[in-house]
Amino acid sequence: MLKVIAACGSGMGSSQIIKMKLEKVFKKLGIEASIYHTNIGDAKSQAANYDVVVCSDSLIGTFANATAKKVIVIGLKNLLSEKEIEEKVLEKIVNAQ
Amino acid sequence: MFKELIEKKRYSFHESFATWQDAVRAACQPLLADKTIEAEYIDAIISKVTELGPYIVIAPNICIPHAQEGVGVNDTAVCFMKTEKSVHFSDNSEHDAKLFFVLASVDNAVHLENLCELSECLSDEEFVDKLLAVHSGEELKNLTCSMS
Numbered sequence: 001m002l003k004v005i006a007a008c009g010s011g012m013g014s015s016q017i018i019k020m021k022l023e024k025v026f027k028k029l030g031i032e033a034s035i036y037h038t039n040i041g042d043a044k045s046q047a048a049n050y051d052v053v054v055c056s057d058s059l060i061g062t063f064a065n066a067t068a069k070k071v072i073v074i075g076l077k078n079l080l081s082e083k084e085i086e087e088k089v090l091e092k093i094v095n096a097q
Numbered sequence: 098m099f100k101e102l103i104e105k106k107r108y109s110f111h112e113s114f115a116t117w118q119d120a121v122r123a124a125c126q127p128l129l130a131d132k133t134i135e136a137e138y139i140d141a142i143i144s145k146v147t148e149l150g151p152y153i154v155i156a157p158n159i160c161i162p163h164a165q166e167g168v169g170v171n172d173t174a175v176c177f178m179k180t181e182k183s184v185h186f187s188d189n190s191e192h193d194a195k196l197f198f199v200l201a202s203v204d205n206a207v208h209l210e211n212l213c214e215l216s217e218c219l220s221d222e223e224f225v226d227k228l229l230a231v232h233s234g235e236e237l238k239n240l241t242c243s244m245s
Binding site: 016062 | 154191219
């Protein structure tokens with residue numbers, strides 16, 4: 001089971017949209033995952049306990065430390081594009097293993 | 098969600114704005130006027146974006162100004178604004194927006210329903226193209242999204 005954090009500035013808008021989209025993509029790809037959505041501060045402090053962080057491209061700088069700890073960080077340009085999410089999940093999670 | 102924002106006249110149309118801050122303030126006006134939000138909520142949105150960058154721009158042309166629930170919010174709502182010219186949230190054109198959906202929440206269940214509908218509708222590129230061509234509440238009323 002993959003442990004994923006969806007993060008955004010406030011934890012109530014973009015991160016919930018990311019979570020909805022991720023659920024669809026994971027289902028399509030047959031990946032079992034639990035997705036927690038939260039704000040950026042909380043996500044930053046908890047990132048090391050998760051396998052993957054997904055957020056808006058403009059926020060990925062926040063997770064430099066997590067990347068150093070082998071957490072996969074995925075930044076999205078278009079949060080609504082299931083195509084972009086699927087491509088990045090395949091590239092960073094599925095094919096990286 | 099679209100039905101409610103049309104019924105409650107939570108929308109506005111503008112030519113352009115000099116700054117994204119002015120655009121966010123204008124986008125929030127209908128919610129301020131009907132007391133769904135207080136002025137401090139608008140300040141909270143602007144200060145979050147100033148602090149973290151343009152994370153509220155979620156897709157080409159689309160942004161969802163919002164801040165954390167609790168401060169200066171009295172009801173759960175979505176409010177729409179469209180500008181003719183792009184509003185720049187940074188020097189990068191990837192952060193340009195013309196379609197604004199202000200989110201306010203006191204009820205997480207209703208808010209989630211709104212978000213779900215919004216995200217489904219805005220994932221339909223044809224619907225987004227139609228939204229980009231709308232100039233009035235009357236035209237907005239005639240738009241249909243397969244989700245709503």
